[in-house]
Amino acid sequence: MTIGWHFDNTYLKLSKTFREEIKPTPVHDPNLVILNEELAEDLKLDFSKIDNKDLAKLFSGNVLPNDTNTIAQAYAGHQFGHFTMLGDGRAVLLGEHLVNNTKRFDIQFKGSGRTSFSRSGDGRAVLGPMLREYIISEAIHALNIPTTRSLTVVSTGEKVVRENLLPGAILTRVASSHIRVGTFQYIAAKQNVNDLTTLLDYTVERHYPEIQSSKNKALDLLSLVMEKQCQLVINWMRVGFIHGVMNTDNMTLSGETIDYGPCAFIDHYDPKTVFSSIDKFGRYSFSNQPPITKWNLARLAECLIPLIDKNEDQAIKIATEIIDNFQNIYEIKWLNMMRDKLGLFGEDKDDLELINNLLNWMQSNQADYTNTFCYLMNISSIQDQIYEDKDFIDWSKNWEKRILINGGNKENSLELMKKNNPFVIPRNHKVEEALEAANNNDLKPIYDLLSILKKPYTKQVNIEKFQTPSKNQNYQTFCGT
Known part of the structure; x- marks a missing residue:
């Protein structure tokens, strides 16, 4: 298939500590639900000569492109403050696609089956949450906010057990990388300084080459990531976005928004707003997003201590000074x-x-x-x-x-x-209406919504119904696992 893939899988060259080599689990009857043609064009991919059935086989993992070396990445995470060793429990990285030999993008399947990191999970994803990630990630992109993006959603023809039986699906996610704070936490927990140094060097080379010759790469990386994450949360606050699950495994070193589980947009203004059904104490409320960003960055700093200075007390002192400056940076930016x-x-x-x-x-x-x-x-x-x-x-x-x-x-x-100031955002009730229609095989509401959300800063005609907030004061979102 002459699609235009150019895979160059540098992450695979890291030691086995960082990943598991595994293929997606084939699915019964894949069907293409939605394809992001604009993103495909940006990636220099041409699907015009391939029918939807073959596209479905490709983006379900039933057929893999040449030169892919599929892996599940290892990482850890503080989930609602509690540390856990994790990893891609329902995702497989196909590899890194090169565009014009300069831009590098991870191509990842989400919902592609069990891995050694799945724990008690089934490794699968549900159609509604995958379409939700597609809609919201593309909306965030249109709002000029750094984000992972969605290339396709494919239904699997299989049912997934959640509260009841739901249609299965696989999302193809595109990211500048999937290196997370949790990736550093995983390697730091293994207490292998050589692997930690390898991860530091790899991250710098991939995202921050300007500090490759730095005398203290760990310190400079911490400062640069803090700057990017601070700007990211400023943008969330600007448009009223609530991420909903700001665990350290959902904070990327690239500064991109990742994981659109229980996310939503604030309507009636209340800084304590929480939409996530599992956030019982408001840890990830709208107003708590900045301090949680600082908290997550402190966890990254802890991982980097051995690489900041050989004197642990001195390293902690230096890292603490950087993290403590977050509030000043944030307040000025805000x-x-x-x-x-x-x-x-x-x-x-x-x-x-x-x-x-x-x-x-x-x-x-x-x-x-x-x-x-x-x-x-x-x-x-x-x-x-x-x-x-x-x-x-x-x-x-x-x-x-x-x-x-x-x-x-x-x-x-x-x-x-x-x-x-956007004229239009993904109103929570309009997203739910579109997802409900999709579950009944009607994709028109999703396409209509995406068309409006593509131009959030442009005055469009006849969009009043997309601007009106919901009357439902008890809206909840769910993480989909």
């Missing part, structure tokens, strides 16, 4: 991000108070997070009596005065706001 959302140029001593007053008003009045900023941008489709509230009107007057400071004007402010 304030500037909120200035952009409000179209504020430069700085003013009262900016933080202005921003917090708006957020407090939104929380007190259960205002929709996305639509409030759309209302401020004069989006005519956003009409709600809530914005006739006297406190909001008074706040708006102060905001409009602030816009004129530092040589600003309303027109330039609106342009800045439109670059940072």
Whole structure:
């Protein structure tokens, strides 16, 4: 098949500590559900001469491309704060696809069967959660936020046992790599400094080649990953995204969003919002995402201690100073991000108070997070009596005065706001409607939703139903395993 694959599997060259060589488990009756043609084009892959049946065989793992060396990666993770030795329990990495011999992408099957890391799991995935990852990851990409992406979803023709019998599926995930904080935790737990050094060198070469000649690669890697992860969570906060399962095995060293299990988008603004059915204590709530990012980075720092300095006390002191600076970096980035959302140029001593007053008003009045900023941008489709509230009107007057400071004007402010505030997000109820239709073999709602989400910063016509928040105050998401 002349598709255009160019596999170069460097991860396979690492010691067996890092992975298990294993093939996907064949499935009974694979069928192509959805193909991301835009992503395929970006990857220089051409599927035009292959029918859907053969595509289904390919993306189910029943037939593998040439030059693949399929593996399951080993990693650990603090899952809701509890350390566990893990690994790809239901995923297989086909290899690393090279584009123009410069860009490297992991091609991974999710839901491809049991591995030695499966523990008591069945190694399979369900159609709904795989389509959900497809929708949300592509939406996050369109929102200009670093993310893993989805190339295909294939149904398996088999049932998967969860609360009841559900249709099985396999997602093909594309990532710049699957190296996680949990990968470092796994190797660190083995207490083999040579393997830890190998992983450090490999990660630097793959993602941060600019520090290859550094005198202290471990320290520089920690600083760079902290910068990327800080910016990532800033972007999540900007659009109201709640990841839902920020375990250390779901934090990549590349700074990409990964794993779209119990994720969702905030509607009525409440910083304590949690949608995940298993997050009983709000560990991964909307407002807790920044401190959890810092917590996860501290776990990475712990792994790197032997490589930062031969003197353990000195290494801990240096790493602690870096991690403790997270809050300062985050607060500066967050304030500037909120200035952009409000179209504020430069700085003013009262900016933080202005921003917090708006957020407090939104929380007190259960205002929709996305639509409030759309209302401020004069989006005519956003009409709600809530914005006739006297406190909001008074706040708006102060905001409009602030816009004129530092040589600003309303027109330039609106342009800045439109670059940072999406007109449309994956509304939780619209995602559920599309998934329910897909379970009944109707993919039109998914295609309609994806079409709208592809242009979140563009004013589109007749999209009011995609902008209206759900009336369901008890929405829950599930991790799908």
